[in-house]
Amino acid sequence: MTDRAPDAGYEAVIGLEIHVQLRTEEKLFCPDGTGFGEVPNTNVCPVCLGLPGALPVLNREAVELAVRASLAFGCTVHQRSVWARKNYFYPDLPKGYQISQFEEPLATDGVFRVETDDTSDPVGRLAIRIRRIHMEEDAGKSIHDRFEGATAVDLNRTGTPLIEMVTEPDFRSPAQVRAWLTGVKQVLEYLEVSDCNMEEGSLRVDANVSIRPVGSEPLGTKTELKNMNSFSGVERALDVEIARQRDVVAMGGQVAHQTLLWDERRGDVRPMRSKEESHDYRYFPDPDLPPLQVSENLIEAVKAQLPELPAARRTRFREDYGLPAYDAGVLTARRPLADYYEETARTSGAPKEASNWIMGPVLAAMNARDLEADDFPVRPVHLAELIDLVEEGTINRNVAKDVLGRMLESAAGVEVGSAAAKTPAEIVREEGLATVSDTGRLEAWVEDALAAHPEEVARFRDGETRLQGFFMGEVMKRSRGKADPTEVARILTERLEET
Ligand SMILES: [Zn+2]
Known part of the structure; x- marks a missing residue:
C-alpha cells in the first residue's frame, strides 16, 4: 500500500459511513418488492408513500440479516433498540422523515481486521473499530440526467432495508480505506446479506476526513465526502481532499466544516449547495413502531449459522490444501469461487494443480465471459476429470488447455451443469487427443x-x-x-x- 507523502508532518484522520442495502425480497416496513431497475414508481404502496393512516409492519428477515452482519463484524447486538424518525424534506422522501435508529442502535462496538501488505504495520493487520451498526429504510431516488432541465423522482427504492455502519476515525491513509472496504465487501458477500453492487447503489460509502500534525491528539475540523461510486473513487476522492486540506493549512488558512461531492469525471471535489445540507434532523422515537426486540435465542441462532468467513477460509486453504498465501487470497476473494475451488480440489485430489488451473485459464475464461463461478459452464467435477487426465498421462497439459476450450464450446447454450455438455474424457475420445506413446x-x-x-x-x-x-x-x-x-x-x- 502506498501512503501519500505526509507533507509538512501532517497526517490524515479518516472515518467511514457505509450504507448497505439488505438482500430481502420485500421492503423494511411493507411488502413491496425491492428489485433494481423496474418501471419507476411501481413498487410503492400507502406505507412507503407515507399516506395518512398507513402503518408500518417490520420485516423480520431484514432484522436477521442486520444481526448477521453485526455479529460478523464483531459488534455487540442489543436485545432492545429503538426506531427513530429522521426528519427532513426532500422530493424523494414523501413521508418527510426516514425511519432509522439514533440513540439506541441495533449494534455497537465492533472491530474488523483485514490483512494488508502495509510494511509499516508489523502485524500486517489493519484493525478498524466499528462504532455502531443501525437499521434504517432507504429514500427514493432523484434522477437529474433523464429529462432536460427537470428532475424526476423514482420512489421504488423508498423503504428498502439498509444497515448503516459507522467506523471510528481509525484510518490514516486512503489506501488503508480501500483495503479495508475490500475486506468488508468480501464479508458482506460471504454472509449473503447484500449483493454489494456499487453501481446499483446497494453499497454506498461516505467518508469524513481531517488532518492534524503527526503526534497530536486532538482532531482537526473534518469535511464530509459523498458521491463516490467505487472503492477506487473513494481512494482518489480522499487523496484529492487531503491534498486540498494540506494546501489550505500550508497557506495559513483553516479547513471549513462542509460537505463535499466527489466529481468522478473532473477528479475533483465541490461543496454541496448549503440548501442540500441539513444537520438538524430532530430525531424522535417513531410513535408507530415499538422498540425492536431481538431475543437472545435469535442472536444465538444467527451466530450458530454464520458461514466460514474469508479470513478463516484463507487460513484453512493454506493448511488443508498446502496453498501459498497468494493462491489462498485469490481463491477466497468470492464465496462462489472458493466453493468452486474446494470442490475441484477434493474431487481431483490434486489441490495445487486445481489452484493452477483455476487461477490461470479458468479465471481468465470466467472474466472474459463476466461470469461468477457458480454460473461457469465447466463444473468442478469436469475440471477435476480434466486434471486427472493430465495427472495420469492420458493427455498432456497443452492438449488439456485445448480440451478446456472445447468443453466451454460444447457447454455454450446449454444449461449450466447439463448432461448435454461434453465431459473431457468424451472430448479426448471423440477427437483422438490422447497422448501417443506408441x-x-x-x-x-x-x-x-x-x-x-x-x-x-x-x-x-x-x-x-x-x-x-x-x-x-x-x-x-x-x-x-x-x-x-x-x-x-x-x-x-x-x-x-x-x-
Ligand atoms: Zn410500500
Missing part, C-alpha cells in the same frame, strides 16, 4: 521431421545441440501436440546421435 508412430514422426530438415540435422551433428528444441517442436507439430514428450526426447537423442 514407439512406431513416434518414430515415424521423428523420421519425417529429420528428413524435412537435413541442414539442421547437419548443424546439430556439428555441435549445435540446442537445435534439439527445434526438432522437438517439429515432432509435436506433426503429432498435433499429442506425442508423449519424454518418449520423443528419447527417440530424438538416439537418432541424432547416430552417425
Whole structure:
C-alpha cells in the first residue's frame, strides 16, 4: 500500500459511513418488492408513500440479516433498540422523515481486521473499530440526467432495508480505506446479506476526513465526502481532499466544516449547495413502531449459522490444501469461487494443480465471459476429470488447455451443469487427443521431421545441440501436440546421435 507523502508532518484522520442495502425480497416496513431497475414508481404502496393512516409492519428477515452482519463484524447486538424518525424534506422522501435508529442502535462496538501488505504495520493487520451498526429504510431516488432541465423522482427504492455502519476515525491513509472496504465487501458477500453492487447503489460509502500534525491528539475540523461510486473513487476522492486540506493549512488558512461531492469525471471535489445540507434532523422515537426486540435465542441462532468467513477460509486453504498465501487470497476473494475451488480440489485430489488451473485459464475464461463461478459452464467435477487426465498421462497439459476450450464450446447454450455438455474424457475420445506413446508412430514422426530438415540435422551433428528444441517442436507439430514428450526426447537423442 502506498501512503501519500505526509507533507509538512501532517497526517490524515479518516472515518467511514457505509450504507448497505439488505438482500430481502420485500421492503423494511411493507411488502413491496425491492428489485433494481423496474418501471419507476411501481413498487410503492400507502406505507412507503407515507399516506395518512398507513402503518408500518417490520420485516423480520431484514432484522436477521442486520444481526448477521453485526455479529460478523464483531459488534455487540442489543436485545432492545429503538426506531427513530429522521426528519427532513426532500422530493424523494414523501413521508418527510426516514425511519432509522439514533440513540439506541441495533449494534455497537465492533472491530474488523483485514490483512494488508502495509510494511509499516508489523502485524500486517489493519484493525478498524466499528462504532455502531443501525437499521434504517432507504429514500427514493432523484434522477437529474433523464429529462432536460427537470428532475424526476423514482420512489421504488423508498423503504428498502439498509444497515448503516459507522467506523471510528481509525484510518490514516486512503489506501488503508480501500483495503479495508475490500475486506468488508468480501464479508458482506460471504454472509449473503447484500449483493454489494456499487453501481446499483446497494453499497454506498461516505467518508469524513481531517488532518492534524503527526503526534497530536486532538482532531482537526473534518469535511464530509459523498458521491463516490467505487472503492477506487473513494481512494482518489480522499487523496484529492487531503491534498486540498494540506494546501489550505500550508497557506495559513483553516479547513471549513462542509460537505463535499466527489466529481468522478473532473477528479475533483465541490461543496454541496448549503440548501442540500441539513444537520438538524430532530430525531424522535417513531410513535408507530415499538422498540425492536431481538431475543437472545435469535442472536444465538444467527451466530450458530454464520458461514466460514474469508479470513478463516484463507487460513484453512493454506493448511488443508498446502496453498501459498497468494493462491489462498485469490481463491477466497468470492464465496462462489472458493466453493468452486474446494470442490475441484477434493474431487481431483490434486489441490495445487486445481489452484493452477483455476487461477490461470479458468479465471481468465470466467472474466472474459463476466461470469461468477457458480454460473461457469465447466463444473468442478469436469475440471477435476480434466486434471486427472493430465495427472495420469492420458493427455498432456497443452492438449488439456485445448480440451478446456472445447468443453466451454460444447457447454455454450446449454444449461449450466447439463448432461448435454461434453465431459473431457468424451472430448479426448471423440477427437483422438490422447497422448501417443506408441514407439512406431513416434518414430515415424521423428523420421519425417529429420528428413524435412537435413541442414539442421547437419548443424546439430556439428555441435549445435540446442537445435534439439527445434526438432522437438517439429515432432509435436506433426503429432498435433499429442506425442508423449519424454518418449520423443528419447527417440530424438538416439537418432541424432547416430552417425
Ligand atoms: Zn410500500
